[in-house]
Amino acid sequence: MNITELTTNDTIFSLGLYNAVTIERMFNESKIVFDYEEEKLGIDGLYVMYSDEMNELLKFMNDRQKLHGFCPYCNKELVFNLTSVEINSELLERKVCVLKYSAIGPEEYDSMERHKDYKCNERIELLKNYTYFNKKAICTFDSSHIMNFFFKLDISYTGAKDSVTLTKVGQSPSYTEMNRHKHKKFSKVLKQINSYDDYVKGDNLFSHDVGVGAFVYLRRILEKILLFKFNDYTKHKGEKKATSIHEFKNMEMEKKIKLLKGYLPKEFDNLKQVYGILSSGIHNLEEDSCKGYYPVLKTAIDLILLEQKESMEKEKLKNKNKSAINKITPEVGEKADKELKKLAGSKK
Ligand SMILES: [Zn+2]
Numbered sequence: 001m002n003i004t005e006l007t008t009n010d011t012i013f014s015l016g017l018y019n020a021v022t023i024e025r026m027f028n029e030s031k032i033v034f035d036y037e038e039e040k041l042g043i044d045g046l047y048v049m050y051s052d053e054m055n056e057l058l059k060f061m062n063d064r065q066k067l068h069g070f071c072p073y074c075n076k077e078l079v080f081n082l083t084s085v086e087i088n089s090e091l092l093e094r095k096v097c098v099l100k101y102s103a104i105g106p107e108e109y110d111s112m113e114r115h116k117d118y119k120c121n122e123r124i125e126l127l128k129n130y131t132y133f134n135k136k137a138i139c140t141f142d143s144s145h146i147m148n149f150f151f152k153l154d155i156s157y158t159g160a161k162d163s164v165t166l167t168k169v170g171q172s173p174s175y176t177e178m179n180r181h182k183h184k185k186f187s188k189v190l191k192q193i194n195s196y197d198d199y200v201k202g203d204n205l206f207s208h209d210v211g212v213g214a215f216v217y218l219r220r221i222l223e224k225i226l227l228f229k230f231n232d233y234t235k236h237k238g239e240k241k242a243t244s245i246h247e248f249k250n251m252e253m254e255k256k257i258k259l260l261k262g263y264l265p266k267e268f269d270n271l272k273q274v275y276g277i278l279s280s281g282i283h284n285l286e287e288d289s290c291k292g293y294y295p296v297l298k299t300a301i302d303l304i305l306l307e308q309k310e311s312m313e314k315e316k317l318k319n320k321n322k323s324a325i326n327k328i329t330p331e332v333g334e335k336a337d338k339e340l341k342k343l344a345g346s347k348k
Contacts (some may be wrong), residue, residue, distance in 0.1 A: 001292035001320050002101060003056045003166065011060060012082065012137060012149055013069050014295040015168050016175065020288065023053040023164040026157075027096060027120055048096040048116055057166060058092060061085040063128065070181045072173055073145040077181075080137040081148070091126040124157050127164070131155075148172045175207035186305045189312060193228040195221045202298075211290030212282060218297055219278040222271065225304060226256050233263050253279075267307035274300045 003021050023340070028051045035215045050058070064084035097119040099112050100197070131153050139145030150170035156163050168219060183190075183200055190196035202217030229246050248256065253275050262270070274297055281290045 003053050005062070008060055008063065008065065009067050009069070009081070010295060011136065011166075011168070012067060014298075016209065016291055016294065017168055017170070019168065019291045021166040023051070024161045025164065026054045026124070026164060027051060027053045032098075046099040046116070048098070048119065050094050050096065052163070052220075055094065057164065058087065060166075061135075062087050062092065066140075069137060069147075071139045071141065071145050071147075072177050074141050075137060075181065079140045081140060083136040083138065085130060085133045085135065087130070088126055090190065091123060095122060096120060110272055112114060113295050120162070121157070123253075124155060124162070127153065128154060132169075147178070166336060172195065176204055179203050182302065186302070186309060189305050189309045192309075192312070193221075193224045195224040198224070206291065206294050206298075209291070211287045211292075212285070214294055215278050215290050215297075217279040218294075218301055219275065219282065221301055222275050222278070222304075225308070226253075226260070226271075229260055229264060230256070234331060265307050265311070266301050270300060271304070287293050 001019070001021055003023050004022065006015065011077040013019070028049055030047050030049075032047045050054060063082050065082050066319075067080045067082050068077065069080050070076070071080070097116060099116060133151050133153075135149045135151070138145065138146075148171060149168060152167045152169045154165040154167070178205065183196075183203070186199065187196060190199050195348060198217045198220045202214045202221070204216065206214040227245075228308070230245070232245075243251075243259065248259070251259070252295065257268075257272055277293065285293075
């Protein structure tokens, strides 16, 4: 996974352990033209700066910002202060070097290239001071609630090619501990669709560096959600010629979705796509790719569960309110009658 695909929140709270995040290039070269006012001379030069990916990495390391997350000690969603890594100011300078070819003859181009390599190497040496670094997320409600995240940088530079890999190598509390609130948050819905164990097992596998296995559980959740929706659909529609559960279970995903079309809420719109990625992951993707995609697919499933949870709560509230209205209707009638009689009496 590339660093530009992740937000700071993702990297801190959702990224699994030993899941490589790539910075494909550290440096970017671009041709520039020096334009001297007096002579209006267009002169070629080379401008070396950090790539967007490298800027993202430094921003991630250096930023102290506020993050929304779940504090397992407070047991609720809160704002966290993220600590920054104190980075050498020279390393933060985006411009690496400027080479003016016009100032020299072609015979000196080689030495210019060496100068560029030297400047890039300087930065790499500085970055190596941060091979292991730590970021802390501190709860704003109680500053003794500290979550620790440990990262490692693998830097490779061979002159023409450079790359960096960022890996989360440790965290406390564990991913499972941090996600326990989600398990709790969706426990009713998950139990209703008979998928609570799948949800927890998927997360546990992911937190133990297993990608494909975690995908299997996410796919099971989707299948069970659809089966639940199918049962709900036949119950509400009361169709005489309805498809049997057995037939439904054996249908291809596309047909299942088609059958339930119009009955599924909009959060289910990307279900086919998500299911496709999960299936492809199980059959064709590498372990690392599955681990990289897991948080994104998990969020897609969480959104579906959230929709289901909210509609369950709405239904419950509606029923409760309906019976309360039914209860007060005769009471209101009686009271109104009394008031009317009283009014009629006073007029006499
Ligand atoms: Zn807290």
